[in-house]
Amino acid sequence: MEFEDLVRELRAIRISGNIQAMENLLEQVLMADIADALQLQLAQQTFRIQEVRDLLLLMSDDSAAALLGYFPPDLQEKLVALIETSRLARLIDAMPHDERADLFNLLSEEAQQSLLRDMSQPEREDMQQLAAYEEGTVGSVMTSDFAILEALSTAAEGIKQLRQTGKDKETIYQAYVVDDNRCLVGTVSLRDLIMAEPEERILDFMVMDPLYVRADEARELAAQAISKYDLLAIPVLNAQNQMVGIVTIDDAMDVASEEADLDFRKVGAVGTIAGGLKEASIRLLYKKRVFWLVLLVFGNIFSGAGIAYFEETIEAYIALVFFLPLLVDSGGNAGSQSATLMVRALATGEIIMKDWAGMLGRELAVAGLLGATMAAAVSLLGIWRGGMEIALVVALTMQLVVVVGSVIGMSLPFLLSKLKFDPATASAPLITSIADACGVIIYFSVATMILDIPAALA
Amino acid sequence: MEFEDLVRELRAIRISGNIQAMENLLEQVLMADIADALQLQLAQQTFRIQEVRDLLLLMSDDSAAALLGYFPPDLQEKLVALIETSRLARLIDAMPHDERADLFNLLSEEAQQSLLRDMSQPEREDMQQLAAYEEGTVGSVMTSDFAILEALSTAAEGIKQLRQTGKDKETIYQAYVVDDNRCLVGTVSLRDLIMAEPEERILDFMVMDPLYVRADEARELAAQAISKYDLLAIPVLNAQNQMVGIVTIDDAMDVASEEADLDFRKVGAVGTIAGGLKEASIRLLYKKRVFWLVLLVFGNIFSGAGIAYFEETIEAYIALVFFLPLLVDSGGNAGSQSATLMVRALATGEIIMKDWAGMLGRELAVAGLLGATMAAAVSLLGIWRGGMEIALVVALTMQLVVVVGSVIGMSLPFLLSKLKFDPATASAPLITSIADACGVIIYFSVATMILDIPAALA
Structure with a gap:
């Protein structure tokens, strides 16, 4: 679909409020492109923020959460202020754990409290924990929804378990084996699971003593390790050696790119403008x-x-x-x-x-x-x-x-x-x-x- | 293992020529760390290049190929000149297709010819094709060993096929469906294969009209698309719309990092020093x-x-x-x-x-x-x-x-x-x-x- 057509279509859907038309559009167009188009319209002031909010509300929770994830923090902040708390809680529930913790940090104290009231206890604790990591640390870019497998399962059982629990996981291509104290014992890739004989036990082919980073270390370290050792994800441990999350390669790539941006701007004596140049006021x-x-x-x-x-x-x-x-x-x-x-x-x-x-x-x-x-x-x-x-x-x-x-x-x-x-x-x-x-x-x-x-x- | 111990161990293995000791070491230490240690020893002139060659020859072909892949081009060039052609042909055979094409371009005309004589025809054609792409293009960073599946297979059959053919593929997390003319029809992720019902046909859940890049486009485009759309790999088409390779996310991350390096150096008016600062003469x-x-x-x-x-x-x-x-x-x-x-x-x-x-x-x-x-x-x-x-x-x-x-x-x-x-x-x-x-x-x-x-x- 041409860019102009996409914008015209979005405008028509907002006016008609046609949920079905929105679904059809989402099947044809990639979310990243819709996010781009909306941001450009906002920058050119041919779309108001309320109109973007209206479009977001016409989407399913999963789609709306995905779209929100593509927006920069300042735009997220403005949008969520226009969405009522019960809907917002559902949206946030549908977001990947790392993105929703970032979003949570953008909310006002009041909005945070009312949002927490709408969440189940384990979800609430998870989000509060992730949101507490300082900006720039591994913890601030990691996600807590990783796949866990049992060391004594067979390869076939492992695959079956990933089928059942994998839907909400950020990645199923790396799974982790932890002991009773949640300490990391080994990692196993889906590739190895597939390649192993179905009856082989995970214990026998998992990677022991895997590489890891600490949640309070600088986020660049996770990106550097992923790049150097060609990993798809790296496990993150807390001070008690418990596994608390993973950093995936796509997040590592974003971190490396943001760090290069920041260094570029510092070397150019522009200071640390976070985010895009186009959006900077x-x-x-x-x-x-x-x-x-x-x-x-x-x-x-x-x-x-x-x-x-x-x-x-x-x-x-x-x-x-x-x-x-x-x-x-x-x-x-x-x-x-x-x-x-x-x-x-x-x-x-x-x-x-x-x-x-x-x-x-x-x-x-x-x-x-x-x-x-x-x-x-x-x-x-x-x-x-x-x-x-x-x-x-x-x-x-x-x-x-x-x-x-x-x-x-x-x-x-x-x-x-x-x-x-x-x-x-x-x-x-x-x-x-x-x-x-x-x-x-x-x-x-x-x-x-x-x-x-x-x-x-x- | 501490860094000093690793160096001492490598030195002992080289002197003893003990293949079993080398295998034991490789089980304990990551290849990227061995590559680092050897490069540092070379830079400090406490190891000679012949000694690194000797160590390489003590490894299995797969391990030696992996180690070679971690070295920068100038070091690869010096090393392969010290390895006899028949062994070199086996090493190159064990390398990922993209890396071996790069290595091939470093060889002398004479070495190239004698190497080509030692290869089977399909392998030879594949390497000559990959080696022919200009530096800086998508073709120069792509790999031609990607996984292909049939549209009419079921999910279970697809997984079985990946088990059988996947060993040599750069990734099995993305597979591709092509028509009789090798034109790209759709992509399917291993995640979707696992999540689908075993009897579901790939045709019914593969992604049609997937994103792609052209082999002669700038390599940054592949990296940008992978980053923007959160892909694990992007297919590469030639001028006849045939699928000729894929760029994977780890290669995309390397491209993004190298491009940032180059830009940094240009902005600092240092010109285009490719490769590491430490190795630069x-x-x-x-x-x-x-x-x-x-x-x-x-x-x-x-x-x-x-x-x-x-x-x-x-x-x-x-x-x-x-x-x-x-x-x-x-x-x-x-x-x-x-x-x-x-x-x-x-x-x-x-x-x-x-x-x-x-x-x-x-x-x-x-x-x-x-x-x-x-x-x-x-x-x-x-x-x-x-x-x-x-x-x-x-x-x-x-x-x-x-x-x-x-x-x-x-x-x-x-x-x-x-x-x-x-x-x-x-x-x-x-x-x-x-x-x-x-x-x-x-x-x-x-x-x-x-x-x-x-x-x-x-």
Whole structure:
């Protein structure tokens, strides 16, 4: 179905309130595409939020829950405020356990209480537990509806059990064997169940001592383990070594993508805008960006002060100003390159804190070569614009600023990480500002020494 | 097993050549961890590549193939050169179809020919076909060993067939129904097969008209579709609409991560270093970085020339130099922020070309507010350092450079994309250089106008 047709159809269904027409539509169109279409209509203000709510109410609980799951948190929040509690309780009941815990956290205290009253006790406890995990932890992205099998069952019995209990499980492709204390004993894949002889016991072919993550660890760890070991899901244990959930590969893929987004934005000095760029309001974008821009202005005051300090040198050799942006920026550029490489490698777990010394040695070698190449290039420009002495000044400065900039750029992410900040805070603009200030001082210090002029203001 | 113990054990096994000890070790330790340990030993030069080869030869073909699959291309290339062809043919036979096609492309022409002679005809044709897809396409990451079922089979028959044929398949969790021309008719998940009544016919519950990608499309498209629609695998069609392979979610996750790496490095102006940072040689890092650094030097010459053009203005008002880095960098910083947001959103498919106009309007609003805030801040600094006139100059300049920088930063990725370049080429350093040159001209033009001084060299 073409996009315009889909929107027209949705509009018609809302006006007619025809439940059957909605069912027919859902058979033809993927939910992710309907979610996309509705979000775009909302962004273009050709649909009001009440109309989306009306459409949602025309769907079965399962469909409505699925649609809700595709929406970003802010839209979920607005929608659920427009749905009466008894219907909302049914919707939330139909959602995967991890998504409904996230949704629960968006509700007002009052709405949370009235919702909890409408739920059965085990469901209520499960949701409260999941909702309690801090943002960014494994617990916040895991789901508690995983499949459990008995170690002493046969393969055939295991498959039969999955048939009976699997409907509500997030995945049946991995099942878990736990002991009486809910401690994890082994995992078994549906593939192995199918491939085993029907009479074989699960105990005999399950994977013992499987990999796991802890609920309070960083969510990236679950994503990294799933990617590295090619898993479809990884079990999650609590502090008492009890199995409390699983993280599935599709959630891991979302986590990896969100983390890459966040790092990208930090490196670009935009701060942590969670969620999509299209949905971000002007106010949010302004707020996130102005912080860094103003902060960097203060960084640049150091460069300005450096220049002011050397005003007499500049007045004596005004030709030096020609090379200022070129030399100073080269240090910042080399530093940004190093920082980018380190930030990403630290984020993906490719390098860790103790690699710093080894990386530093390599960085010095690379930066030394880079600096020498650029010094050679820029010295030609120096001869042409100002003669041999100027050429010497700019070449020496170039060599120094590239090495200093690179070392700052590669070390800052490690330093930030050591101080428990996110290494991605070492954004290109931040590195540039620091390297600029160093560059100004290096440049005019070298110039003052070589050109033999009185050294600035008393 | 602790890391040091693992290394010691590997060393002992290599010296003793004890195949049984190797088998025992493989039962206790995950292959990904052995691959990690060996790579680290190689990087630290405490293991030679011949020793890794010896260990590989002590493993069964399946294990050796799995280990080989964990190594990066350059290491694979060095290793296979040390293995005799007949053993290599067996190893390659045991690898997943997608991995072995990649490995095949690393071999010398001569090695390729002798390897092909050792393979059966269908295997040979399959590998040649997979190896022929261009790097970066869906074809280059897909696998051709997918499970096929008959539409008229029952669910029970389907499961039985997967048991018999599934051993060599990359996944049995998704199976495909094709017609006599190998055109894709439907997909069926193992979950649905298990949940269906044993006598139900696959035709009656398979998903018709499933999503697919084309073998010659960009590999990101497969990853994006898998992530968006929560698929475990997506079928791949050739130009004749025949089904030629599948991309599985674990490969999609690797693709998404590699693409994020590449974008990160481009935005950091490091170029496209494929593979890990730790394995990258000093030579490679130098080569990739020097290109951008030298290019940016030439960009900065424009800024220098701008400054030289306004030398008289600067000599008359030397105080202006104090504000130079601050004003000029602010434009670059605002531009880097915009570029980062756009590059990532374009890469993940969140925004597309036609969104440019809409984005521009919002960018102007945000940049206008940002510029006004920063102009207010910097005008105070201007009054303090140089009086009212200077304050007016710097405030007006700040407003202009932030807006101009932001518009350049947000538009360049779109422009590059339009010109068929990768939008990620719009790196922070590139934006900074362009914004710097604009900033210099804006600054001194504003200064010349307001301060009423003779306009530079004739």
